[in-house]
Amino acid sequence: MSFIQDTHDTLWNELADIKDELAARDWFPGTSGNLSIKVSDDPLKFLVTASGRDKRKRTPEDFLLVDENSQPLEETSLKPSAETVLHQRIYQKTNAGCSLHVHTLNNNVISELYGDEGTITFRNQELIKAFNIWDEDGSITVPIVKNYADLPRLAEAVAEQIKPGTFGVLIRNHGITVWGRNGFEAKKHLEAFEFLFGYHLQLKQMTK
Numbered sequence: 081m082s083f084i085q086d087t088h089d090t091l092w093n094e095l096a097d098i099k100d101e102l103a104a105r106d107w108f109p110g111t112s113g114n115l116s117i118k119v120s121d122d123p124l125k126f127l128v129t130a131s132g133r134d135k136r137k138r139t140p141e142d143f144l145l146v147d148e149n150s151q152p153l154e155e156t157s158l159k160p161s162a163e164t165v166l167h168q169r170i171y172q173k174t175n176a177g178c179s180l181h182v183h184t185l186n187n188n189v190i191s192e193l194y195g196d197e198g199t200i201t202f203r204n205q206e207l208i209k210a211f212n213i214w215d216e217d218g219s220i221t222v223p224i225v226k227n228y229a230d231l232p233r234l235a236e237a238v239a240e241q242i243k244p245g246t247f248g249v250l251i252r253n254h255g256i257t258v259w260g261r262n263g264f265e266a267k268k269h270l271e272a273f274e275f276l277f278g279y280h281l282q283l284k285q286m287t288k
């Protein structure tokens with residue numbers, strides 16, 4: 081097996097394992113969600129989930145390889161995720177090696193509650209160390225963008241919000257897109273965000 085094929089297969093399996101773990105958390109309702117992992121930087125190539133499929137199932141048709149314009153690099157009847165362009169822009173704007181997008185109840189409720197403010201900030205939470213923030217009074221801010229139906233426009237709206245220290249963007253009443261330098265880090269960031277959203281909503285409920 082060639083080195084390139086070996087790398088492709090290793091990354092495929094890594095993304096498939098992440099997909100299984102997120103599925104076990106029930107984070108892919110109604111075929112929602114899409115995942116990608118970078119295969120090469122220059123030129124940009126990444127594996128992305130095929131569109132419209134049940135991401136809880138593990139099959140040989142789960143991912144396809146696309147280029148820096150989100151176009152398939154292989155002869156296939158599969159369509160790349162409708163939101164591939166979001167992954168593309170994240171790879172072009174950050175040092176991400178993996179990008180994950182999920183729709184959960186908690187991330188949708190948070191995005192609606194704070195959508196008019198355009199951000200939500202978390203502080204005084206041990207779990208923000210998951211973002212490599214170690215200061216005692218450190219904080220993490222998540223921008224919230226409008227859910228534009230035009231996907232290139234949505235991708236630009238997300239890209240515009242990316243600053244140093246941004247690891248995820250909420251799309252209002254839609255979901256969250258997060259990234260990390262590799263699959264492990266992207267999943268860590270996603271789990272940390274979802275914990276913070278759940279904590280915030282539960283505390284709000286208990287103290288109202």
Ligand SMILES: CSC[C@@H](O)[C@@H](O)C(=O)COP(=O)(O)O
Binds near residue numbers: 114
């Ligand atoms: C089935 S509703 C969700 C879709 O509209 C979309 O937002 C989504 O996350 C999944 O789209 P997909 O094209 O399968 O990657």
Ligand SMILES: [Zn+2]
Binds near residue numbers: 113255
């Ligand atoms: Zn989506």
